[in-house]
Amino acid sequence: MKLSFRLAAAFVAFVVLGSLALVLWLGFEERRQLREQFAAMARTNAEFIRAQNLPPTERTARSLGEVLGLDVIFANDDRGEDLVDPRNETGTSLRHGLAKYTIGDTGRVNFSGDIEAVAQPIGEHRHLVLIRPRTQGFFTVNLRTLAILAAFWALSLALASALARGIVRPLRALAARLPHISEETKDHIPETTRADEIGQLARAYAETRAQLSAERQAREQAERLAALGKMATGLAHEINNPVAAIKLHAQLMESDTGVSPVPTVATTGDPQTSNDPSPSHAGHRRDARATFAERLGIILAESAKIESLVSQWMFLARPQPPQTSPCDFTEILTATVRALAPAAQHANVQIFNEVPPGCIAAADRRRLSQAITNVITNAIHAMSARGGVLTVRSRARESAGAVAKDSTPRSHEHGYDITFTDTGPGFSATALASATDLFFTEKEGGMGIGLNVAAGILKAHGGELRIANAPGGGAVVKFILPAAS
Ligand code: ADP
Numbered sequence: 001m002k003l004s005f006r007l008a009a010a011f012v013a014f015v016v017l018g019s020l021a022l023v024l025w026l027g028f029e030e031r032r033q034l035r036e037q038f039a040a041m042a043r044t045n046a047e048f049i050r051a052q053n054l055p056p057t058e059r060t061a062r063s064l065g066e067v068l069g070l071d072v073i074f075a076n077d078d079r080g081e082d083l084v085d086p087r088n089e090t091g092t093s094l095r096h097g098l099a100k101y102t103i104g105d106t107g108r109v110n111f112s113g114d115i116e117a118v119a120q121p122i123g124e125h126r127h128l129v130l131i132r133p134r135t136q137g138f139f140t141v142n143l144r145t146l147a148i149l150a151a152f153w154a155l156s157l158a159l160a161s162a163l164a165r166g167i168v169r170p171l172r173a174l175a176a177r178l179p180h181i182s183e184e185t186k187d188h189i190p191e192t193t194r195a196d197e198i199g200q201l202a203r204a205y206a207e208t209r210a211q212l213s214a215e216r217q218a219r220e221q222a223e224r225l226a227a228l229g230k231m232a233t234g235l236a237h238e239i240n241n242p243v244a245a246i247k248l249h250a251q252l253m254e255s256d257t258g259v260s261p262v263p264t265v266a267t268t269g270d271p272q273t274s275n276d277p278s279p280s281h282a283g284h285r286r287d288a289r290a291t292f293a294e295r296l297g298i299i300l301a302e303s304a305k306i307e308s309l310v311s312q313w314m315f316l317a318r319p320q321p322p323q324t325s326p327c328d329f330t331e332i333l334t335a336t337v338r339a340l341a342p343a344a345q346h347a348n349v350q351i352f353n354e355v356p357p358g359c360i361a362a363a364d365r366r367r368l369s370q371a372i373t374n375v376i377t378n379a380i381h382a383m384s385a386r387g388g389v390l391t392v393r394s395r396a397r398e399s400a401g402a403v404a405k406d407s408t409p410r411s412h413e414h415g416y417d418i419t420f421t422d423t424g425p426g427f428s429a430t431a432l433a434s435a436t437d438l439f440f441t442e443k444e445g446g447m448g449i450g451l452n453v454a455a456g457i458l459k460a461h462g463g464e465l466r467i468a469n470a471p472g473g474g475a476v477v478k479f480i481l482p483a484a485s
């Protein structure tokens with residue numbers, strides 16, 4: 001059964017019972033008031049008789065009866081006295097009715113029959129008794145009763161409409177939304193602002209809808225990534241073989257000619273930092289051998305860049321657990337910085353490695369080197385316009401949140417905070433919020449995978465990557481790396 005029907009049925013029952021109770025109560029009240037008026041009338045007349053010193057005779061009773069329009073008698077307070085019919089014409093009914101009277105302390109005369117009477121003392125053992133037909137029936141339907149009933153019905157109607165507006169309609173609206181909870185919609189649910197249970201229900205609905213939406217987005221993202229991963233792995237195989245061949249032939253050319261390649265910088269996608277090996281730049285003074293050595297260097301550097309890119313794709317497509325062994329982080333860092341030295345030199349960036357030896361971490365050497373490469377490459381890109389300084393420091397971390405005061409590694413420490421601080425422009429506000437998201441990039445030609453891969457590598461090592469801006473304005477990338485147990 002519908003909620004509205006249930007509520008309506010309960011409400012109709014309430015109105016009917018309420019009206020009945022109201023009519024009964026009004027009738028009872030009216031009878032009580034009439035009785036009070038009757039008693040007051042008896043009191044006033046008794047006082048009048050006493051004041052006027054009227055004789056309690058049958059004649060006085062009759063005259064008073066005529067004035068009041070009631071039967072009036074004078075009675076002794078003896079119990080059970082046969083009262084005399086004051087008019088001698090009402091026959092036996094009155095006599096019968098009053099035959100067994102008692103006068104109560106309140107002046108009420110109690111007896112059986114369909115008449116009621118009140119008595120008031122007017123002298124010693126003498127009472128004035130007023131008699132009238134008993135007020136009949138429980139229901140008194142008069143104008144006052146009807147007006148009160150109408151007010152009650154109007155109030156009930158207002159209550160019913162408030163109930164419908166406050167409970168039934170919002171519940172109905174929520175019930176109507178429920179089948180569409182999984183649909184992508186951001187429309188506002190007005191009931192969420194309510195403080196009652198309907199508000200709770202609406203908020204729970206809105207939260208569930210948001211969760212479902214987030215889950216759907218995550219699923220779609222995962223599906224896209226899975227498809228991309230498939231494509232990337234296929235592409236990686238296709239790329240790896242020709243790159244390996246290019247590298248091999250470059251190395252063969254090196255051994256055939258005996259010319260050592262000049263260490264050079266791979267292109268970054270940023271036109272400002274790309275090398276121009278054209279003879280005009282290389283200078284006419286250079287001889288053919290030097291140009292050959294430079295070009296060989298470029299071929300090897302670009303091949304290495306493609307290899308690194310492919311390896312990052314593979315990591316994104318099929319992240320596998322790292323193959324860890326206790327490694328000295330400083331060694332990995334030093335080797336990586338050395339490999340990136342030409343690029344840093346080219347961008348006029350100085351790299352200061354202040355990490356002391358002995359930071360032993362359970363690490364996958366190749367992956368950690370990849371993460372460091374990504375972060376240093378970003379710093380070099382960020383400072384390529386004017387040059388700058390990149391400083392790498394480490395601090396021992398005793399436990400989560402606790403960091404040793406000095407930077408000297410100790411045997412009982414639980415990990416390291418390694419910070420890469422550059423003097424570039426720092427992260428933009430958007431980058432601060434999303435730089436580690438996959439495909440987030442603000443660089444022309446950027447792919448937006450560098451920091452994401454670095455963060456993934458740190459996470460796979462049980463650590464974390466955090467980004468911030470230094471008070472002076474440069475970017476700070478922090479590696480939180482657990483120590484080798
Ligand atoms: P990409 O380098 O391809 O853009 P990344 O994931 O490496 O992708 O970097 C994402 C973004 O983070 C960059 O586009 C840049 O806006 C910001 N970023 C990263 N490192 C730095 C840095 N050292 N200084 C300023 N911004 C940075």
